[in-house]
Amino acid sequence: MAGSALDTISADAARARLVDQLIANGRITSPAVERAFRRVPRHLFAPDDLSIDAAYADDVIITKRGADGRATSSISAPWLQAMMLHAARLRPGAHVLEVGSGGYNAALIAEVVGPYGTVTSIDIDSDVTAHARAALDAAGYPHVEVVTADAETGWPAAAPYDAVIVTVEAGDLPPAWLDQLAPDGLLVVPLRMRGNTRCLALTRESDHLIAVDSIVCGFVPMQGTAADPVSRRALRGDEVTLRIDDPDTRALNLDALTTALNGPQIEAWSGVTIPPATSFDSLHLWLAGQPLPYGQLAVDRDRAADLQPQNWVACPALLTDDSISYLSIRRLDDGTWQFGARGYGPQAVALTRHLLDLIADWDRHHRTTPGPHIAIYPSGTFPPATSQPRLVVARRHATTAINWTISGSRA
Ligand SMILES: C[S@@+](CC[C@H](N)C(=O)[O-])C[C@H]1O[C@@H](n2cnc3c(N)ncnc32)[C@H](O)[C@@H]1O
Incomplete structure (x- = not known):
């Protein structure tokens, strides 16, 4: 989005309003994430014809549609981006891979990890990466690396990552995402389980992963080798x-x-x-x-x-x-x-x-419990000897097991 002096003043005001709202709604809960949202000019990543008010609404912005009219790329809603940044537990100096690009979220991550951290943002669509590159440069983030590739194989050149943040709906977990994750790293991924998508923050626990955070969300579906739409x-x-x-x-x-x-x-x-x-x-x-x-x-x-x-x-x-x-x-x-x-x-x-x-x-x-226990078993590690999950979602690379606790036991 182009910017006149007047646009800049109204963008600053609209951005301040958005951040205040995200704090009031409990979506932004740390000074580091607040600072990132106050600094990154979201309107510079939005389509040129979008109004300043729309660019700073707490809503998704569709940026590209496929031949069937369905969205294939978007700038995610700020409330969700804030929650995912918190879920990734980013710290200054962290190395981060963002799967699914657009520029805005990568800039937020760059603000949180600071000058000693690195951000690599990967997208399968060259229109998206060209736009992201230009917008990141215009907004003052030339150090964010943008790559055009199918994220099924991750991006080994900058691994290992302290966090892999996936911003596209996945039906499975490609092995590369785990291979390129540092031993104590966090994988944040919107995973579809029998049609229900939850953005999971996953950490390693012996041979599998457990979800330490789960956010109800919706994302555009994965394309490329890992495409597996409903x-x-x-x-x-x-x-x-x-x-x-x-x-x-x-x-x-x-x-x-x-x-x-x-x-x-x-x-x-x-x-x-x-x-x-x-x-x-x-x-x-x-x-x-x-x-x-x-x-x-x-x-x-x-x-x-x-x-x-x-x-x-x-x-x-x-x-x-x-x-x-x-x-x-x-x-x-x-x-x-x-x-x-x-x-x-x-x-x-x-x-x-x-x-x-x-x-x-x-x-x-279950209505008052914190929700189910979600574990993910990479290929070859399921089933565990000790549990009989209520729901098992078996995919090519990973099996998701969902258990519900009843008074100290699992259903
Ligand atoms: C919701 S958008 C990303 C939003 C972005 N992170 C932002 O700043 O808000 C999802 C992106 O994932 C990309 N994508 C889909 N399948 C992919 C794949 N296999 N590898 C890499 N990118 C993919 C799409 O082209 C789309 O641009």
Whole structure:
């Protein structure tokens, strides 16, 4: 974005407002990260035609779309960047690899690691790296290295890294990221687990990794050798789409779900309520952790309003090859929210009952706990002798195991 003197004054004011807001919301929690956000001019990394206000909104900025209209590159939302910087536990002098470029986040990292640290930012798309290089130079960060390459093989030239910060959604962990990580380094990665993406901060524990931080997030999907996007099935034209992550479920013949959705709906309500503005993030991951085929519904709010899913973008759904039941929610007179389930198809009753039981189990045992224990086992190290995880996501390079603690034991 070009800058006149007036633009600079309003950018400074807009940036100060954004940082104050990030501190007030608890997203920025350290002086080092605050200083970085106060210094780096986000508008210089944004598209030229974006207003100063939009450049400093606490929101994602899409910078490139693919032929299908979906975003392939973006500047991530400041709240998420702040949380990821904290999760990476960066210190002055650290050596950092950023996977997925754009320039702005690399500049923030450069501010935190200071003059004795190094930042290498790698992106598969030469348009992105050309823009990042130019913007970093214009903003005063010529020392940040920008590389055009597929990050599947990392960037060995500047390894080992104290932190590898991945800013693109991954379905698997390429071995190079771990090989190039220092022994006590941190890998921060938005990992997709049965369609649920959590930005995990991973540290080594003997032969595997454990998550010491987990943030609900969304990122553009990985391209290149490691590309493994969720599959999307249109169930009612483009009004209702089912996103499926599991290789096994992708292979199911789900054509009958369209017929089911055009038939009668049953709805049932659980006894579980939550107060307004209360997070229930762990419920989605809990519902993913059961053996039935599982997907997430994306529903057009205007054209398929009759479905009333709990989440219009990614609503947990239990599946059979002819029936579907998904999470719903409604507001009660006292202002609280009540969870329920809606079902379609010949097995709707059983599926819906099962979904209500899962909601009740989550309420009884897990809604107030800090969330599940997530461990990642590089190829050849799974299964561990000691645990039987509730959810296992096996990929080519790594297997993710998710356990839930109940009163000192794991479910
Ligand atoms: C969300 S953007 C990065 C945001 C950026 N870090 C920022 O400053 O906010 C994700 C980027 O990952 C890149 N990407 C996707 N697959 C990749 C791969 N295999 N290797 C390297 N970069 C990849 C995309 O081209 C895209 O520019």
